[in-house]
Amino acid sequence: KKLLKYGAQYEGKRTDAAMQKWRSNRFGQFIHWGLYAIPGGEWKGKTYTYAAEFLKSSAHIPNSTWDSLQYQFNPVKFDPKTWAKMAKKMGVKYMTITTKHHEGFCLWPTQYTKFNIGNTPYKKDIIKALVDAYNSEGIDVNFYYSVLDWHHPDWRYDIKTKEDSIAFSRYLTFAQNQLKELAENYPSVKGFWFDGTWDQSIKKNGWWTLQVEQMLKSIRPGVVVNSRLRADDYGARHFDSNGKMMGDYESGYERRLPSPTDTQVIHRDWEACMTIPENQWGYHKKWDISYTKTPLELIEMLVQTTSLGGNFLLNFGPKPDGTIRIEEQQIAEHIGNWMKINSAAIYNAGHAKGWPRQDWGYFTQNETTGKLYAVVFNIPISGILKIQTLEGITISKASFLEKPDVPITVKEIAKKQVNLYLPQQSFSEPFVIILDTINENKNKYIDAKT
Numbered sequence: 001k002k003l004l005k006y007g008a009q010y011e012g013k014r015t016d017a018a019m020q021k022w023r024s025n026r027f028g029q030f031i032h033w034g035l036y037a038i039p040g041g042e043w044k045g046k047t048y049t050y051a052a053e054f055l056k057s058s059a060h061i062p063n064s065t066w067d068s069l070q071y072q073f074n075p076v077k078f079d080p081k082t083w084a085k086m087a088k089k090m091g092v093k094y095m096t097i098t099t100k101h102h103e104g105f106c107l108w109p110t111q112y113t114k115f116n117i118g119n120t121p122y123k124k125d126i127i128k129a130l131v132d133a134y135n136s137e138g139i140d141v142n143f144y145y146s147v148l149d150w151h152h153p154d155w156r157y158d159i160k161t162k163e164d165s166i167a168f169s170r171y172l173t174f175a176q177n178q179l180k181e182l183a184e185n186y187p188s189v190k191g192f193w194f195d196g197t198w199d200q201s202i203k204k205n206g207w208w209t210l211q212v213e214q215m216l217k218s219i220r221p222g223v224v225v226n227s228r229l230r231a232d233d234y235g236a237r238h239f240d241s242n243g244k245m246m247g248d249y250e251s252g253y254e255r256r257l258p259s260p261t262d263t264q265v266i267h268r269d270w271e272a273c274m275t276i277p278e279n280q281w282g283y284h285k286k287w288d289i290s291y292t293k294t295p296l297e298l299i300e301m302l303v304q305t306t307s308l309g310g311n312f313l314l315n316f317g318p319k320p321d322g323t324i325r326i327e328e329q330q331i332a333e334h335i336g337n338w339m340k341i342n343s344a345a346i347y348n349a350g351h352a353k354g355w356p357r358q359d360w361g362y363f364t365q366n367e368t369t370g371k372l373y374a375v376v377f378n379i380p381i382s383g384i385l386k387i388q389t390l391e392g393i394t395i396s397k398a399s400f401l402e403k404p405d406v407p408i409t410v411k412e413i414a415k416k417q418v419n420l421y422l423p424q425q426s427f428s429e430p431f432v433i434i435l436d437t438i439n440e441n442k443n444k445y446i447d448a449k450t
């Protein structure tokens with residue numbers, strides 16, 4: 001065990017109300033919006049297929065050219081209420097907005113750099129507009145902040161010279177000032193989502209990452225900070241050199257989920273963030289240059305994440321005119337229709353402790369009532385949902401969440417094995433079954449002698 005100054009500051013899940021709210025939210029909307037939306041993955045007539053928010057590096061565009069995009073940023077059709085209403089209907093309980101992405105452009109009128117929304121034709125504070133609109137829909141707002149900053153002259157990827165360390169300490173002060181500004185000026189912020197912290201320069205300054213987290217928590221008690229911010233005394237990230245998670249939840253799942261049988265993640269808070277295309281966070285003019293996930297695939301990801309006790313943050317990349325592209329609107333509507341019927345299996349639900357992984361789908365369990373849900377994605381040809389139960393537990397009743405009066409026959413066929421007989425009907429959407437369970441202390445089945 002190493003003695004660490006900048007490692008994990010506590011162990012186990014936070015149990016305070018702010019964290020319980022963060023956890024119970026379960027489903028969130030990520031929004032990546034910045035100057036990169038203007039070119040939308042295309043430059044000088046060429047389409048670049050790598051992530052659109054990386055176009056500056058993909059197309060080797062110099063800072064001076066890229067930064068001049070700020071004089072074109074004018075989302076004349078931007079209406080934060082429209083975005084917030086869409087998000088509400090989709091069923092998200094929180095939203096995470098890029099206040100500043102790697103390009104360094106700030107969506108709020110920061111006093112620490114001119115490279116911000118105030119110096120664009122649009123002028124107005126987009127962060128404030130979004131915080132107010134989303135909060136008035138009852139949706140919590142978190143701030144994404146990229147420590148990596150391609151624009152700022154004092155940013156360094158590594159610290160090799162005295163000059164580097166002098167410049168980089170100026171950068172760390174700049175970034176800390178910006179974060180203080182965000183925490184103070186938008187008091188309803190519920191969390192900070194740090195990105196761009198993988199370079200040597202940050203790994204050599206673990207002290208700063210802890211200091212920032214502590215500063216944010218002193219300005220905004222209860223605020224939730226992701227593991228991706230932190231580096232410890234030895235440059236270890238997310239998990240310190242003693243294997244302890246840093247920050248309030250694990251945020252390493254970017255465009256990937258843990259396997260449904262990964263029993264590690266269920267012991268901590270975590271969040272997966274997900275693109276709809278294969279790898280586009282910012283707006284790309286060409287929607288289908290890569291595989292785009294269907295609403296049903298995204299719903300399954302949300303349920304799989306919930307079943308493993310994690311949050312699911314689904315990304316949207318608004319257009320430069322301030323509207324949400326139609327493909328994303330349609331996906332939001334489909335998911336929203338599903339959530340309207342089935343959100344009881346998601347909100348304030350999590351891992352069903354001890355229940356084994358099932359072929360037909362996922363268990364989720366309400367954290368407060370203990371109510372058990374079976375979310376079905378794969379119906380067997382037999383029409384029989386076979387459930388392996390827990391030792392001494394059996395299922396006394398099963399009913400559809402959507403249609404409680406449609407009977408589902410339940411038959412215990414052997415020890416820890418129950419059959420549910422689904423009605424002969426076709427299902428076009430995943431559905432939820434509420435399972436009532438009872439503890440049976442008597443064991444009425446004979447084990448085979450082998």
Ligand SMILES: C[C@@H]1N[C@@H](c2nc3ccccc3[nH]2)[C@H](O)[C@@H]1O
Binds near residue numbers: 053195254273
């Ligand atoms: C949450 C995601 N993280 C950013 C990112 N930057 C990267 C640099 C190198 C490799 C992967 C990256 N993902 C993406 O642009 C997006 O903001």
